Amino acid sequence: MSSAGDYRVERPGRLTARAARLSTGLGWPITGALVVTLVATIVRLLGPLVIRGGIDDGIAADDKQTILIAAGVYVGLLVVQYFVTAASQWSVAYVGERYLVQLRSVVFSKMLRLDMGYFSRTKSGVLVSRMTADIESLQEFASDGAVMALSNLLTVVGVAAALALVDWQMALAVFGVVTVLLGVSVVFQRQARKAYDMVRERIGRVLATLQEGITGVRVVQAFTQESTQASTFGRINERHFEANMAAARAISWYFPVVAFLRVVAMVVTLGIGATRVIDGSMTVGTLVAFLLYLDWFFQPIINLSNVYNLLQSALSALAKLFEVMDEDVAVDERHGAYDLPDPVRGAxxxxxxxxxxxxxxxxxxxxxxxxxxxxxxxxxxxxxxxxxxxxxxxxxxxxxxxxxxxxxxxxxxxxxxxxxxxxxxxxxxxxxxxxxxxxxxxxxxxxxxxxxxxxxxxxxxxxxxxxxxxxxxxxxxxxxxxxxxxxxxxxxxxxxxxxxxxxxxxxxxxxxxxxxxxxxxxxxxxxxxxxxxxxxxxxxxxxxxxxxxxxxxxxxxxxxxxxxxxxxxxxxxxxxxxxxxxxxxxxx
Amino acid sequence: MVESQAKLRDLKTGLQLLLKILSGYRSIALISILGALIWMAMIVVIPYLVGSIVDEAVTARDTSAIWPILGIMLVAGAIQALGIAMRRYFGFKLSYRAEADVRNRIFAHIQRMAFNFHDTTSTGELMARASSDLSQLRLILSMLPITLANLAMFLVVSAVLIVIDPVLGLTASLMVPALLLTSGRFASRVVGFSFDLQARLSALSHVVEESISGIEVVKSYGQESRQLDRLEEKAEVIYDSSMSMARERAIHRPLFEIIPALGTVAVLAVGGIRVVDGAITIGEFVSFTQYLAVMVLPLMITGWFFANLPRSAAAASRIDILLETAPEIADPRRPVHLPQGPGQIELRHVSFAYPDGTAVLEDVSLTIPGGTSVGLVGVxxxxxxxxxHLIPRFYDVSDGSILLDGIDIREISLDQLRSEVSVVFQETFLFSASVVDNIRVGDALASDEQVRSAARLARAHDFICAMPDGYDTVVGERGATLSGGQRQRVSLARGVVRDPRILILDDATSSVDAVVEAEIQEALRQVMSGRTTLIVAHRTSTLALVDNVAFIEDGRLVAFGPHDTLLREIPRYTEVLAAEESVVG
Known part of the structure; x- marks a missing residue:
């Protein structure tokens, strides 16, 4: 297994640009996917505004009919939202998967064209992992990561815009909390990656030792080494457990902190909001809409920090694939090559x-x-x-x-x-x-x-x-x-x-x-x-x-x-x- | 029908097994569950506080009421964080600890299983028990505390909602089953497709491996495009599988937003009218919207948990079956101590058949005097x-008995028996460890000097010393590559390092070429002298070294005596030897 994690990604921008150039024939699908995802995000963001209307013009005004109208409008919006979100999910995956089919073919045909010198220089395991492990880490990003990244990013931007439009002062206060969340997430990702690299390395050793223990079992028994083997295995297994626990510690603090920050954001919103509702400069509906928007701030940021990992491995996989693409073909057909004239004698x-x-x-x-x-x-x-x-x-x-x-x-x-x-x-x-x-x-x-x-x-x-x-x-x-x-x-x-x-x-x-x-x-x-x-x-x-x-x-x-x-x-x-x-x- | 009943039974035994495993980690599990309950309590409290701010400060137009409630809310937030930390950390600890312990048990168990078990069980299958099955088990164990707390939370929140307002509460609670069902259905369908996808990915990797290892053939026939076609074919079916998953995602994922939003709509419509009617306060209305929001993620996770439960139960029962299978060859209840002796082996009317009934040996009786060597010859x-293989009890006789210095080998402890009987196998297996450690497999307590003299005896010392790190050179799968003859000599050294009473060489020289064979001959002569030795052999040169030959045909002992005598008296013996010789070259 190649560990994509420890490969440093240089110039991610250039990599992405080059990756984009390989997407021939996918122009329209990409445009379509972007448009539906954008529409889906906008429709989603309209929801709390409808609720605000229902509260302010319906409930606060004692107007039952407006309440029902607002509810009806919301249901209509949700129907639209269902279909555009589904379309967005599907179309982003379509683009990603089609792209992978093309990428597999382009990389493999280049690999096959390379000269024998390349094949004898490069370990076959490495070549195989280019076409498998590396492309699979792109696959993970394509099938799930891309749509997550796109829709969550748009949501965060959209919510930020919506909050600022609804009440920019309160929005600023919330952004303060969110900035802390971002910082915490970055630190967390770094720690988690390190911890999981360690876990991956150690599980590799566990599995190798396990396999050896199985294939060599007859020798082990012939020399009554069963308990020695078991204790050797136990040690290696324990080191994997320790790595797991280190990873557990790294992630166990993150989610509590996020949960606490969410409460802090609510407290800030409620503190400012309630005061302003009392002095009449804000409606209850706006306050409720604000609270609803808050949730859409936190979950997408958590999601994005997860996607970030997928993106990193995808980029480092791309870098390795481009190395293959950049390899010179030492033995190639010369320009102006001609066919061997018939009849062939074989001298x-x-x-x-x-x-x-x-x-x-x-x-x-x-x-x-x-x-x-x-x-x-x-x-x-x-x-x-x-x-x-x-x-x-x-x-x-x-x-x-x-x-x-x-x-x-x-x-x-x-x-x-x-x-x-x-x-x-x-x-x-x-x-x-x-x-x-x-x-x-x-x-x-x-x-x-x-x-x-x-x-x-x-x-x-x-x-x-x-x-x-x-x-x-x-x-x-x-x-x-x-x-x-x-x-x-x-x-x-x-x-x-x-x-x-x-x-x-x-x-x-x-x-x-x-x-x-x-x-x-x-x-x-x-x-x-x-x-x-x-x-x-x-x-x-x-x-x-x-x-x-x-x-x-x-x-x-x-x-x-x-x-x-x-x-x-x-x-x-x-x-x-x-x-x-x-x-x-x-x-x- | 029968199938689903069987499935249910598997699920039941699987669940019992999960609980059995869990019971070994009761305190860790309890701390994690306690953390989950604390978290749950705060989940219930916080939306309630939001509602009270609206009612007691906003509606009452009392700014001073805001701050104490917000203070309580911050404290609740901190307690909630603590609960999450406890739940997660100890949940992980529980699952990782259980995983590591069960994996150790599986390994130790595999090591004890007799040869016939390993003859019929593939490495891949055993690996799957200790890796993918175990991961499946761990996953579900790590989710257990949060799932228990989630279930409690759904009940409590629904109860709170219904207490606040029965009509609105019941309406909002509809979200619980709706989301559970959706996420359960989604998880189980996606899991199915992801198995497909895995299989297809591995099919593609076979094409890649094959193209690369056969690249000479591909290139010399100019068939690059053909290999590319095969790959593209595989890539297309991967695409199909991936898009099936994408379709499931497209259908289900939006529902995870839509269903809670529909809950919000219901709260808006029903709750709004109730507020206007004066049945509930606006603050209670606001807390309703908050309750809906906090329940979404737990509902999704719980649905996922139940969708994966059958799979984990099945994995647990597969692991259990492995662990409950007793090794067929085990120590006698009261082992007899084997006294010092010359190493005489006696086979009394020994028969052996495979479990399927195929007879291999029939009524073989044979006495090998201590200190002599015997060649075993046959097609x-x-x-x-x-x-x-019967003498070290890798298998037990079906009938008759085998005696070592007068004692039935089934009455001796396996430890003692196998420490007196050394086997050098045809397939030389070396561990990924240093040469010295590989030789010490034969005797963990051997001194450096003993290791060296065994290596000298096996004619391995010189080439070991010529390697970069000498005896510390790492060999085996992840180490230096040794030639067949070198591997053979290291395993010969491993066989003699403990100075065993009996040495068995199982076709140990068949895979080496003529030059190496000659070198090993010399080593063999040395290790055999003065020791009871059984050697399965083809080559005349090897048979010239032994005192007697046992000639076996169709599971029966046909003749026993010196090689020369058999050559003279038994024409069939000469025939068999000639045929074997020509094949080996």
């Missing part, structure tokens, strides 16, 4: 490429690789040698620091993204599946594919029997991240997905972990079908893949140290021979 | 791990 040339994530630490230097159409090249090397980075550069997840990579003679950076990706596919180490059905996963890269297309590919890859053996076949739900299937089975799905995309070039990052023998055989068969007739670059982790390649390139510390067929390298390169020995030992 | 599902 790749890496020419004098150097690369560093961080300028001080070069990852690759002087890389020259030529892969001709239909060739299979294996890249081998130790963990950290830079071999995976070569694959990522070929996919243009990053652009080289210097040098150039071409596909069919065209610089990758000059090609339109869509035409380049149509020609190439990366198969990452672990078969990643999206929640949904198998069909959706197979056709992920080719949404137009029919079931026949899918089955044909599955047959060619030799995995149609497996899918047919599943009770729901293509409709099988793979569950979150494909957890319905084993690692090997997920890999098979990923291979089929690539096959359906039908790229000319395949970049395969081989899985490091071992599969069970049966699946291993299936994966090999599927891979053979997939790679045949296509250019392929395999980041190899096992002997068999190197043996099968047309050519092997060995990378060490970011440079190519050997190149040739497997047999040539076994004879000619000590480093390669050593690597092969490690592989062989692993097999034994 | 997945043969029951070999079950034997390992």
């Amino acid at each position: 790749i040339v890496v020419d004098g490429v150097a690369f560093a994530y961080n300028p001080a630490v070069p990852v690759l230097s002087d890389i020259d690789i030529t892969v001709s159409q239909g060739e299979r090249v294996a890249i081998v090397g130790e963990t950290g040698s830079g071999k995976s980075t070569i694959a990522k550069l070929m996919m243009r997840f990053y652009d080289p620091s210097s040098g150039v990579i071409t596909l069919d003679g065209a610089d990758l950076r000059d090609l339109t993204i869509s035409s380049r990706l149509d020609a190439m596919a990366l198969i990452p180490q672990n078969g990643f599946l999206f929640a949904g059905t198998l069909r959706e996963n197979f056709t992920y890269a080719r949404s137009g594919a029919t079931d026949e297309d899918v089955w044909r590919v599955l047959e060619v890859m030799g995995i149609d029997d497996w899918i047919r053996s599943l009770p729901e076949q293509l409709d099988t739900e793979v569950r979150e991240r494909g957890s319905r299937f084993s690692a090997g089975e997920r890999q098979l799905v990923a291979l089929a997905r690539a096959f359906l995309a039908d790229p000319s070039v395949i970049v395969l990052d081989e899985a490091t972990s071992n599969l069970d023998p049966e699946t291993e055989i299936k994966v090999e068969g599927a891979l053979r079908a997939l790679l045949s007739g296509r250019t392929s670059i395999v980041i190899a982790h096992r002997l068999r893949s190197a043996e099968k390649a047309d050519r092997v390139i060995m990378v060490d510390a970011g440079r190519i140290i050997a190149e040739g067929t497997h047999n040539e390298l076994v004879d000619g390169s000590d480093a390669y021979r050593e690597l092969v020995e490690v592989w062989q030992r692993g097999l034994a | 997945t599902g043969s029951g070999k791990s079950t034997i390992a």
Whole structure:
């Protein structure tokens, strides 16, 4: 959970202005919402004036008919008030919710456009919380806070104006009390926020400890640590209780003080009012209207001080979202990019490429690789040698620091993204599946594919029997991240997905972990079908893949140290021979 | 019909539980309720004082009468503030204290529940008991004092109004049920939608998580727009849910102003005419308007309270069910003290079946002499791990018995039994704590030297020392990342630090690669020497270390003897080993 509370909001005005610029297409709804809210407030403020009329011209004048007329007018006003208030509630929420739909989409599409460098720099938890916790704190403001803020603010201003119009001297006295209330509210909000930040932090620890206690319960019991665990938990839990009580103390003084100030305001009103009614300079009706207005002063101010919290979190969430929006897209389509000309051959040339994530630490230097159409090249090397980075550069997840990579003679950076990706596919180490059905996963890269297309590919890859053996076949739900299937089975799905995309070039990052023998055989068969007739670059982790390649390139510390067929390298390169020995030992 | 009866019954038991919990905090609750009553009394007094000013000063044209009444009013205001402070502070204290205490009980209880309970109960479910259910409970407890006072206030105020003037009083009192019903209805409908909303928000967050963790796939197929479509779809349904809530708000919220205003209109019309008729004074009329104003918020809160009550009662009964479930494995009533011994284990006609009746072990008899080691071999599902779990009583045998140095393990206290039997699990679980604390889980009293020598024995000392903070390095979910082999060795050290009579290694080396396996082999050889050891294993290299092998098939003991002998005499044994070996690679 991101704690919006401790994020300092700089330049709230500028933030709000920028947020407002994102509200395209909402101009009329916003105007409408403002107008109905204004009307609702005015109608509400008329009520006590009607009562004043009823008291002064009806009750004080012993005129029953006027009393009934005043009551009738009030009822009429209330009917109007009901509908405009409802309209105001609804329309402000409509604006807020529509705005959020747009915001979610704008932020997420920007996030997806960002380069892989951004994704590897930023923790995925942080990215997720931008789209969830942060937007949700805006949601809270949009659905409830905005209308509260608007209507309460208008009410306070309106009541102040009404009081001043009815009797400005008495109004001034009341404003004095209200000023104290405002000051008290500001102090209270500050204290309450601090206290609740603490509560939030400590409940986080309580829940983490609780979860650990549950997932580790077998170990706890095996070593009879039940009571130790319980007392550790008890301590953390007690600290949460203490934080809660600190928060309770912070808010326990506020409401009594507000209640007392309300009585003070009444006393002031009554003191001045009653004296003036007696000396004839004020009517009883005015006094009663004044007392009724007082309530509408206090509750809105309490409400506003609550909304202030929501507003603060909303603004700090906005600031974080704008950070994402301001992020540069390092890998983007160049202006004037052109489509890869047909027919695609799939020849790749890496020419004098150097690369560093961080300028001080070069990852690759002087890389020259030529892969001709239909060739299979294996890249081998130790963990950290830079071999995976070569694959990522070929996919243009990053652009080289210097040098150039071409596909069919065209610089990758000059090609339109869509035409380049149509020609190439990366198969990452672990078969990643999206929640949904198998069909959706197979056709992920080719949404137009029919079931026949899918089955044909599955047959060619030799995995149609497996899918047919599943009770729901293509409709099988793979569950979150494909957890319905084993690692090997997920890999098979990923291979089929690539096959359906039908790229000319395949970049395969081989899985490091071992599969069970049966699946291993299936994966090999599927891979053979997939790679045949296509250019392929395999980041190899096992002997068999190197043996099968047309050519092997060995990378060490970011440079190519050997190149040739497997047999040539076994004879000619000590480093390669050593690597092969490690592989062989692993097999034994 | 039946359903609503069941609901009513749940509500009743839930309420009883709430009261039971409450009874543990009687004095705090009473102070809070006292504060609430003081507050309530002043709520009744203040509007009355407003009326008297109008009558005794304004109508009587007596300026001097104003000040004493205003003075009383200020005092009443101060007392009211005190009442609110008492009510709130002790109300919070009551609810937070109860929440913390119940949470401790839940945690301690979960820790004591046996393996079969945890096998069938998800972490999420248990977390919900101790977080969302408990919050629901706390919320209602914190509202209890004010609700009691509110109910009293409605009665008293209605009574006062009716005493002042029956016609006007009854008219004005109509506001009470009207507001209660409206706010109750509103709260229960909004709560329903907010559950929908929560579910939809979490569906959206799944799309986001998936897009980010699968970003390589998304980007390499250029499917950003597809992921965006999925997100927009989820955002639209969130919008629908939010707007349903907005609709409820739009319908109900204005009523919270309109209903009291209608009360005021009634007072104006009826009260005005009564004043003209001379039945009441103008001051009494003014106090009526004031009474209506002060009741609005309490009425809204009370309506909310009753709307949430069923939900809290349900939460309370879920918590109660958890706390009332007794652990299936517990200490014997009169534990027998286990004397010193060589660590001989004897299984006598042991059978074990799952609660659903699936038999796992059938009539297994086996004696493992003290100080020797046994490898348990069999295909997945043969029951070999079950034997390992029966000895420390993670589960109890369905039939037969297990003896440790001649004593039935069910007669020994769990504390003593488990302190003599150490288990190293396949899934290495480390706590978010320092390495030394993780090893001390095995023996809280172990000295630094004992911890180190256990780590040396488990071949963990060197890599622990190489870490930035050595033994004080924090590991686990929120700490440094250890490799599978390193985690395995830390948990091995944890298993041997107390120098147990029996050591059980439950498939502890299956998840490490060949290089680490070789390192652990050496550690294993050391920890096993001179100690009764049971080891669930696949690899020939591991089996070469043990004195005997128990070969299990379909829940029965097929053969028991040295690895070489079994290899020679039992073809099926060789077959099983070969299959297991190839899978593990």
